[in-house]
Amino acid sequence: MQIRKSNQGFNFDKYPTFEKDIDPKQRAWIEVKGKAIETNVRELRSKLSKNCQLMAVVKADGYGHDAKVVSDYAIKGGALQLGVATLKEGIKLRSSGVTKPILILGNLYTKRDLIISFKNDLMPTISSMRECLICNNIGRYFGLKFPLHLKVDTGMSRLGFECNKFVQQFEKIKSFENITIEGIYSHLSSADEENSLNPKSSTQLQKIKFQELLKQINNIYKNHNIKIHLANSAAMLLNKDFHFHMVRVGLSMYGYSPLSKMDGNLSLKPALFLKAKVAFIRNIDKGVSVSYGGKFVSSRKTKLAVLSIGYADGVPRSLSGKIKVIHNNKLYPQVGSITMDQMMVDITDSSEIKIGTTMLLLGSDGDKVISPVDWARESNTIPWEILCSFKNRLPRVQVD
Ligand SMILES: Cc1ncc(COP(=O)(O)O)c(C=O)c1O
Numbered sequence: 001m002q003i004r005k006s007n008q009g010f011n012f013d014k015y016p017t018f019e020k021d022i023d024p025k026q027r028a029w030i031e032v033k034g035k036a037i038e039t040n041v042r043e044l045r046s047k048l049s050k051n052c053q054l055m056a057v058v059k060a061d062g063y064g065h066d067a068k069v070v071s072d073y074a075i076k077g078g079a080l081q082l083g084v085a086t087l088k089e090g091i092k093l094r095s096s097g098v099t100k101p102i103l104i105l106g107n108l109y110t111k112r113d114l115i116i117s118f119k120n121d122l123m124p125t126i127s128s129m130r131e132c133l134i135c136n137n138i139g140r141y142f143g144l145k146f147p148l149h150l151k152v153d154t155g156m157s158r159l160g161f162e163c164n165k166f167v168q169q170f171e172k173i174k175s176f177e178n179i180t181i182e183g184i185y186s187h188l189s190s191a192d193e194e195n196s197l198n199p200k201s202s203t204q205l206q207k208i209k210f211q212e213l214l215k216q217i218n219n220i221y222k223n224h225n226i227k228i229h230l231a232n233s234a235a236m237l238l239n240k241d242f243h244f245h246m247v248r249v250g251l252s253m254y255g256y257s258p259l260s261k262m263d264g265n266l267s268l269k270p271a272l273f274l275k276a277k278v279a280f281i282r283n284i285d286k287g288v289s290v291s292y293g294g295k296f297v298s299s300r301k302t303k304l305a306v307l308s309i310g311y312a313d314g315v316p317r318s319l320s321g322k323i324k325v326i327h328n329n330k331l332y333p334q335v336g337s338i339t340m341d342q343m344m345v346d347i348t349d350s351s352e353i354k355i356g357t358t359m360l361l362l363g364s365d366g367d368k369v370i371s372p373v374d375w376a377r378e379s380n381t382i383p384w385e386i387l388c389s390f391k392n393r394l395p396r397v398q399v400d
Helices: 034-045 059-063 067-077 087-095 111-119 129-142 163-173 202-216 233-238 372-378 383-388
Strands: 028-033 053-057 081-084 102-107 122-126 146-153 179-185 227-229 246-249 272-284 302-307 324-327 330-335 343-346 358-365 368-370 396-399
Touching (some): 034 053, 034 067, 059 067, 059 383, 067 081, 067 087, 081 087, 087 102, 087 122, 111 122, 111 129, 122 129, 122 179, 129 146, 129 163, 129 179, 146 163, 163 202, 202 233, 227 246, 302 330, 324 368, 372 383
Parallel strands (some): 028 396, 053 081, 081 102, 102 122, 146 179, 179 227
Antiparallel strands (some): 272 302, 272 358, 302 343, 324 330, 324 358
16 A cells, blocks of 8 residues: 555556456557548539439448448439348348448358348349349348349459340349349449550440440330449549439549549549557667668667557558658658567657657648559559558547
8 A cells, every 4th residue: 555655646457457448549559530521422413414323432441431320421412222242241230220222232142141131131243043043032032122223244253244245134124023122233343453544445445345234125124223343443534425314433432543543523532541650759869770681770879759550450561661751740751660569650750759659650740641543653553552551459549
């Protein structure tokens, strides 16, 4: 008791002991600006052709942002449908209270999975007659109609009915009494490539293939309320020919353009801010190596901040020595190999960064901006992969 009293009023007993008591901003975290998602959806909708709806693609936990937060704000911004990749992602959204139509963009091929999808009011993507028959049987068993979207392959060679055989198969499918065809869609393989407006590009050829197919089933689908959709973010931004009844947007809704030439009239706001705390500061002499493999050797007396984030959090190791980190509108170079849980930053030029200071890895501060598009370029990948690589170890903190 005597010892406790001598601790200058610091009550050790009051300190938390449970995992839930840990401050989410204790080490490294992602801040998600829901308002930015809402604004981006509004902005994107303002570019759509008349009567074209927006589906918010929230698969992979909302491209790493938190699918529930993204869905709520996308709906506020006017998204009328949501797209997920898996059954689990769909059920999670349903059980968190999301009521808008949800399309599963991945494939469900077992009776069991399709029943679960039906019972959770999730629309599956159907790529074959076999899957279609299962859905019709499920609908018949429950005395209801199973709502679903049919997918046709126009050049991606992934999911979807074979384009050449679809017209004939559609004749049969439309006679199924226990399904509702809510949509017919296809997916583009290369809409974000530079040449996509060239009439000979694969993007244009895919669109033509899709349009020709629609022409052949025109008199059938026109009389029903079937939604036709083709565009992802890139195609949506390319031109209105891709819009049809609905667009499925992911990357642009999160604030990044998939096109290298961004429409000057389009204003998108990044919704994700990646931050980490300085856990330690050390001073090293000239000629001292830093991190695994000694790939970086100081060329002067250097002050290093050890930042609490590494490749186990989802920062690609291939970015070692290629990125900068922001503090108070100033950029500091990351040096040496990025390790599993930490990385070192050269803060020699700063007197204000201390242990416990927060630094910004992705996002904007004043006029300094670092985007997943920059990281993707440096690590030879695509911004989608950067966003989807962030692990659960990083708490998602919603800020507005
Ligand atoms: C079928 C489908 N539609 C739409 C999207 C959204 O694409 P983007 O993020 O480029 O807008 C994706 C993403 O991969 C997809 O797989």
